Amino acid sequence: MTEAKFSSLPLSKEMLHNLDELGYKAMTAVQEQSLPHVLNGFDVLAQAKTGSGKTAAFGIGLLHKLNVKKFRVQSLVLCPTRELADQVAKELRRLARATHNVKILTICGGVAFGPQYGSLLHGAHIIVGTPGRILKHLDKGYMSLKDLEILVLDEADRMLDMGFKDELDQVIAHAPEVRQTLLFSATFPDRIKELSSTIQKEDAVSVAAISEEPPNEITEYFYHMTSDDKIACLKKVVAHHAPQNALVFCNTKIESQDIADKLVSSDIDALALHGDLEQYERNDVLLRFMNSSCSVLVATDVAARGIDIEDLALVVNYDIPPNYQTYIHRIGRTGRAGKAGVAVTLYLDLDIRLMEQYRNESRIFDKIDSLSNVDNFTLKAPNSTLVIEGGKKDKMRPGDILGALTGEAGIPVKYIGKIDLYDRQSYVAIDRSMINKAYTQLKKRKIKGRRFPVWMLGQKKPADMSNVWEKSRLVR
Numbered sequence: 001m002t003e004a005k006f007s008s009l010p011l012s013k014e015m016l017h018n019l020d021e022l023g024y025k026a027m028t029a030v031q032e033q034s035l036p037h038v039l040n041g042f043d044v045l046a047q048a049k050t051g052s053g054k055t056a057a058f059g060i061g062l063l064h065k066l067n068v069k070k071f072r073v074q075s076l077v078l079c080p081t082r083e084l085a086d087q088v089a090k091e092l093r094r095l096a097r098a099t100h101n102v103k104i105l106t107i108c109g110g111v112a113f114g115p116q117y118g119s120l121l122h123g124a125h126i127i128v129g130t131p132g133r134i135l136k137h138l139d140k141g142y143m144s145l146k147d148l149e150i151l152v153l154d155e156a157d158r159m160l161d162m163g164f165k166d167e168l169d170q171v172i173a174h175a176p177e178v179r180q181t182l183l184f185s186a187t188f189p190d191r192i193k194e195l196s197s198t199i200q201k202e203d204a205v206s207v208a209a210i211s212e213e214p215p216n217e218i219t220e221y222f223y224h225m226t227s228d229d230k231i232a233c234l235k236k237v238v239a240h241h242a243p244q245n246a247l248v249f250c251n252t253k254i255e256s257q258d259i260a261d262k263l264v265s266s267d268i269d270a271l272a273l274h275g276d277l278e279q280y281e282r283n284d285v286l287l288r289f290m291n292s293s294c295s296v297l298v299a300t301d302v303a304a305r306g307i308d309i310e311d312l313a314l315v316v317n318y319d320i321p322p323n324y325q326t327y328i329h330r331i332g333r334t335g336r337a338g339k340a341g342v343a344v345t346l347y348l349d350l351d352i353r354l355m356e357q358y359r360n361e362s363r364i365f366d367k368i369d370s371l372s373n374v375d376n377f378t379l380k381a382p383n384s385t386l387v388i389e390g391g392k393k394d395k396m397r398p399g400d401i402l403g404a405l406t407g408e409a410g411i412p413v414k415y416i417g418k419i420d421l422y423d424r425q426s427y428v429a430i431d432r433s434m435i436n437k438a439y440t441q442l443k444k445r446k447i448k449g450r451r452f453p454v455w456m457l458g459q460k461k462p463a464d465m466s467n468v469w470e471k472s473r474l475v476r
């Protein structure tokens with residue numbers, strides 16, 4: 001975080017107030033360096049690492065320039081993956097709370113095409129999505145960039161890595177030549193400079209917020225395991241550090257499931273995230289972790305790619321990372337935005353030499369046996385998640401769900417956590433102590449004049465739910 005206040009920028013009172021409400025007290029380095037130029041209409045080429053606040057660095061610019069009365073696509077944000085696009089859209093919606101009626105639409109591959117066409121017909125101000133699917137809509141004439149003012153390429157290096165170059169070029173060919181182009185990238189290889197020179201203006205401002213950035217606040221521990229019972233060591237670590245939540249990295253899918261199962265059998269709420277999960281299962285796992293219905297997520301590097309978790313307390317390298325870069329990447333998930341984080345790496349005798357490269361003054365090396373045994377340790381997530389079989393397509397809104405739970409149903413608002421709405425389902429996090437009451441109340445109450453089936457995520461689905469329904473979850 002820098003000393004620079006958002007109020008030094010020519011932003012509306014409402015925007016400044018909203019930023020304050022979001023807890024954005026000062027600009028991050030990349031925001032401080034790029035926002036003034038973005039607001040002045042310059043093309044910007046910015047390099048900054050993950051978690052440095054790039055979304056707001058362009059998002060505030062898009063929203064500042066937006067003319068809400070003109071219901072046309074005025075900004076397009078291209079992202080490498082659906083998950084990243086979802087995250088960007090979420091952050092933009094938070095930033096847009098101060099501006100009435102801003103319509104932000106995500107258009108990504110991997111989901112049904114038809115409904116997207118429908119949404120596009122309704123129009124949008126800002127579109128966030130992946131290049132391939134956006135191109136498809138452009139080619140079919142379902143989307144127009146005629147009125148586009150700002151084009152953003154987020155995580156441009158990864159889009160190039162993933163082979164999106166042709167599609168990017170084709171999408172950009174649909175955009176007007178007179179426009180503002182913002183290019184964000186974590187790294188700065190020659191290919192990015194080349195891309196910039198072909199799609200950005202000559203006077204594009206180049207900023208690199210690398211060295212200026214404060215490092216994450218992470219305390220790094222390395223525990224030498226003298227026994228081969230790694231699970232016992234992991235439990236010891238979790239019990240010792242007693243984190244609110246934790247992300248555990250291991251190297252294989254099978255292992256991730258096995259570790260999660262063993263933690264659960266020791267009364268530590270855990271779920272595995274790996275590549276064998278269906279998209280909807282992956283969503284469910286992530287959703288439960290993000291809304292505090294699960295405390296420990298056990299993941300492989302691949303599965304955890306692109307996941308940004310706010311407020312992560314502990315990262316554990318259950319298996320040592322394959323290389324130093326992966327180590328930095330893994331532990332960078334904690335200690336974000338000035339909050340203290342802890343990273344623990346477990347290693348065996350055979351890794352001793354490999355671990356030497358990690359030794360420095362600030363890192364703490366110790367034997368796992370130095371941690372005292374914590375008997376009867378349990379880690380229960382504060383919340384549980386209820387699924388309501390109705391979503392955006394049923395015109396369900398967070399307020400409807402809140403309304404059904406509070407008031408006559410008698411659940412105080414403070415027990416209700418995050419609400420996630422999808423096309424056909426809604427997920428609501430409820431404090432564990434209130435979950436049964438919430439479930440019973442929701443089951444017997446009408447929402448929007450209808451009674452929707454309700455069930456608890458993580459428990460067996462009711463038998464009366466057909467397979468057809470299972471399929472519908474895949475396309476949300």
Ligand code: ADP
Binds near residue numbers: 053
């Ligand atoms: P990046 O795209 O660079 O990986 P994000 O835009 O996703 O990073 O931001 C990372 C996190 O930091 C998000 O949770 C975001 O809400 C938060 N954040 C962004 N800007 C600020 C700020 N100025 N003050 C506090 N938190 C911020």
Ligand code: MG
Binds near residue numbers: 054154
């Ligand atoms: Mg980002």
